[in-house]
Amino acid sequence: MAEPSDFKAEPPAGIDPIGASSEGASLYELIREDIIEGRLAANERLVVSDLARRHGTSTNPVREALQLLRGEGFVTFAPNRGARVRPIDQDFVRDIYEIGVLIEPALTRWFVNMATVEDIAELERIQDLIEENNFADTFRHSELDTAFHTVMYQRHYNRHAAELWWKHREVLRAVSRRFDFTLARRAAILREHRELIALVKAGDADKAAELVARHVEGSGRHILEHMRARNAARAG
Amino acid sequence: MAEPSDFKAEPPAGIDPIGASSEGASLYELIREDIIEGRLAANERLVVSDLARRHGTSTNPVREALQLLRGEGFVTFAPNRGARVRPIDQDFVRDIYEIGVLIEPALTRWFVNMATVEDIAELERIQDLIEENNFADTFRHSELDTAFHTVMYQRHYNRHAAELWWKHREVLRAVSRRFDFTLARRAAILREHRELIALVKAGDADKAAELVARHVEGSGRHILEHMRARNAARAG
DNA sequence: ACGAGCTGGATCGTACATTGTTTATCGAAA
DNA sequence: TTTCGATAAACAATGTACGATCCAGCTCGT
Numbered sequence: 083m084a085e086p087s088d089f090k091a092e093p094p095a096g097i098d099p100i101g102a103s104s105e106g107a108s109l110y111e112l113i114r115e116d117i118i119e120g121r122l123a124a125n126e127r128l129v130v131s132d133l134a135r136r137h138g139t140s141t142n143p144v145r146e147a148l149q150l151l152r153g154e155g156f157v158t159f160a161p162n163r164g165a166r167v168r169p170i171d172q173d174f175v176r177d178i179y180e181i182g183v184l185i186e187p188a189l190t191r192w193f194v195n196m197a198t199v200e201d202i203a204e205l206e207r208i209q210d211l212i213e214e215n216n217f218a219d220t221f222r223h224s225e226l227d228t229a230f231h232t233v234m235y236q237r238h239y240n241r242h243a244a245e246l247w248w249k250h251r252e253v254l255r256a257v258s259r260r261f262d263f264t265l266a267r268r269a270a271i272l273r274e275h276r277e278l279i280a281l282v283k284a285g286d287a288d289k290a291a292e293l294v295a296r297h298v299e300g301s302g303r304h305i306l307e308h309m310r311a312r313n314a315a316r317a318g
Numbered sequence: 319m320a321e322p323s324d325f326k327a328e329p330p331a332g333i334d335p336i337g338a339s340s341e342g343a344s345l346y347e348l349i350r351e352d353i354i355e356g357r358l359a360a361n362e363r364l365v366v367s368d369l370a371r372r373h374g375t376s377t378n379p380v381r382e383a384l385q386l387l388r389g390e391g392f393v394t395f396a397p398n399r400g401a402r403v404r405p406i407d408q409d410f411v412r413d414i415y416e417i418g419v420l421i422e423p424a425l426t427r428w429f430v431n432m433a434t435v436e437d438i439a440e441l442e443r444i445q446d447l448i449e450e451n452n453f454a455d456t457f458r459h460s461e462l463d464t465a466f467h468t469v470m471y472q473r474h475y476n477r478h479a480a481e482l483w484w485k486h487r488e489v490l491r492a493v494s495r496r497f498d499f500t501l502a503r504r505a506a507i508l509r510e511h512r513e514l515i516a517l518v519k520a521g522d523a524d525k526a527a528e529l530v531a532r533h534v535e536g537s538g539r540h541i542l543e544h545m546r547a548r549n550a551a552r553a554g
Numbered sequence: 555a556c557g558a559g560c561t562g563g564a565t566c567g568t569a570c571a572t573t574g575t576t577t578a579t580c581g582a583a584a
Numbered sequence: 585t586t587t588c589g590a591t592a593a594a595c596a597a598t599g600t601a602c603g604a605t606c607c608a609g610c611t612c613g614t
Contacts, residue, residue: 129563140600142378145565146385153389155478162564162607177478184420242391242413246482365596376567381598398574398597560611567604576595584587 109137110147117156117167118256124169128157154249172309175257178250179302185243186231186298187291190278193234194287202282204233209275217268224255230275254305261308270300345373346383353392353403354492360405364393390485408545411493414486415538421479422467422534423527426514429470430523438518440469445511453504460491466511490541497544506536 113133116122128148134141148165151157157165168174193201208230217223228251238244263271274297281290349369352358364384370377384401387393393401404410429437444466453459464487474480499507510533517526 130565131563142381142599142601145378145382146598149382149385150389153386153391155389163609164564173475174478177476180424180476181421181479181482184424185417188416188420239409240413240416242410243417246417366598367596377597378566378568382565399576400597556614558611558613561609563607565604565606567602569601571598571600573598574596576593578591578593580589580591582587582589584585 109133109139109143110150112137113147114151114154114156117151118170118253120170120256120260122167124167124171126167128165128167130164170253170257172306172313175254175302175305175309178253179298179305182247182250182254182298182302183295185247186235187295189235189238189240189243189247190294191287191291192238194282194285194290196237197234197282201233202279205230205279205282208233209279212275213272217263220262221259223263224259227271228255254301257309258301258305261305261312264304267300267304271297274300345369345375345379346386348373349383350387350390350392353387354406354489356406356492356496358403360403360407362403364401364403366400406489406493408542408549411490411538411541411545414489415534415541418483418486418490418534418538419531421483422471423531425471425474425476425479425483426530427523427527428474430518430521430526432473433470433518437469438515441466441515441518444469445515448511449508453499456498457495459499460495463507464491490537493545494537494541497541497548500540503536503540507533510536 113122113128122128130141130144130148133144133148137144148157148159152159152165156168158168159165208226212223212226212230215222215226231251232248235244235247274293278290278293278297281293349358349364358364366377366380366384369380369384373380384393384395388395388401392404394404395401444462448459448462448466451458451462467487468484471480471483510529514526514529514533517529
């Protein structure tokens with residue numbers, strides 16, 4: 083969170099976004115993006131030689147990228163049958179937002195007790211931008227919303243929990259980009275953010291945690307409903 | 319959970335313990351064991367060519383195993399500077415047991431509402447074995463204790479949460495094997511298990527969840543205290 | 555329908571090129 | 585003589601290439 087203008091969603095400090103070398107890293111990111119963004123279909127086979135050809139590298143970096151993705155759960159392996167895209171389906175989304183409902187309130191509770199004046203000012207600034215944008219640019223909204231929550235979680239001492247949150251967040255962000263926010267959901271997001279800021283100011287950790295649980299729950303349900311609707315439309 | 323006699327701790331169904339090929343899998347497991355069990359020191363460099371020589375393979379499988387471990391968080395990478403062992407230190411343990419405190423109660427809550435007569439009988443059977451063993455064989459206790467909780471979580475619909483629990487459990491199990499249980503802790507474990515079974519029988523999900531939170535918290539604190547004591551002893 | 559053989563691709567091994575990091579050495583300045 | 589900095593050599597990570605082997609799934613002939 084450096085400059086006032088740039089709001090590229092960034093991971094909380096200390097979470098390495100890349101980690102490998104130049105080639106391998108980009109390969110990893112490219113494949114990962116393809117999976118999260120849905121460009122690679124669920125359960126699609128990931129043929130090493132194809133990927134190598136497509137990205138203009140040899141097979142070795144591809145294999146390493148796939149193993150890395152396997153470790154992170156985006157790719158499944160069957161012995162001697164290679165890799166497949168783990169489907170980002172309703173079950174997957176439900177699983178990770180449910181974990182969010184359990185973890186985020188705890189992160190929030192800590193934040194409420196540690197928040198500085200600057201933190202609160204930052205939250206309000208981002209919230210102003212969110213309201214100014216008012217879902218006109220959904221991509222921008224997504225970035226700002228992520229930034230809002232990152233402010234709260236980025237300095238938490240439990241790096242594992244923060245990292246887990248971030249990874250889940252990235253998936254949900256990508257999925258939700260495929261849908262529009264309903265008017266009801268838009269109103270709820272704005273209301274809950276404002277309410278959350280008020281609770282942080284008041285130092286009411288319990289109520290803030292409870293609110294965040296509702297907020298995450300609502301967000302997850304909203305995404306799931308969209309996915310269900312789309313699947314029904316496709317099937318019908 | 320097949321035969322009455324064997325209680326090798328096993329992951330909940332659907333969590334692939336291996337996944338890769340024969341060679342690569344064993345390599346992955348060997349290195350992973352070395353890290354978790356503490357045979358590889360914290361932050362120790364993992365030189366690909368060394369590992370390849372030591373395990374009698376070429377460098378390729380080693381590199382893939384390391385990437386997989388990176389994805390799972392056991393190894394850190396610095397570009398062009400290779401891999402290092404992620405230290406399993408107090409912070410690490412604290413982070414994952416705190417996440418357990420958040421997740422396990424939710425898993426338990428579900429189990430209480432879904433438990434069959436057979437499930438409860440299984441819990442009691444394992445608990446009998448735990449009490450029969452009475453910490454005489456600490457390794458066996460560890461296996462039985464894991465089996466006890468696996469019965470509760472293995473059929474949970476949220477595979478992500480169950481998998482997360484299992485991965486964390488493996489680490490904590492390995493760490494706690496290096497220490498003895500204090501008498502107080504032993505008593506608490508037995509008491510809480512019995513109490514938990516009673517609450518499951520009574521169908522009291524709220525109290526069961528609360529108890530599990532205390533149980534996990536107590537277990538985590540116990541391990542942390544041991545680690546602190548050992549570190550203090552080493553430093554003094 | 556069924557089984558033998560074929561084939562694609564995964565897996566692993568080996569060798570080597572390139573590139574970046576670390577370390578040791580050497581010379582110049584203090 | 586010691587210290588500092590530059591340079592070079594050693595080391596290791598990363599990427600490429602290619603060949604061997606093995607297995608799952610498919611084809612084709614019966």
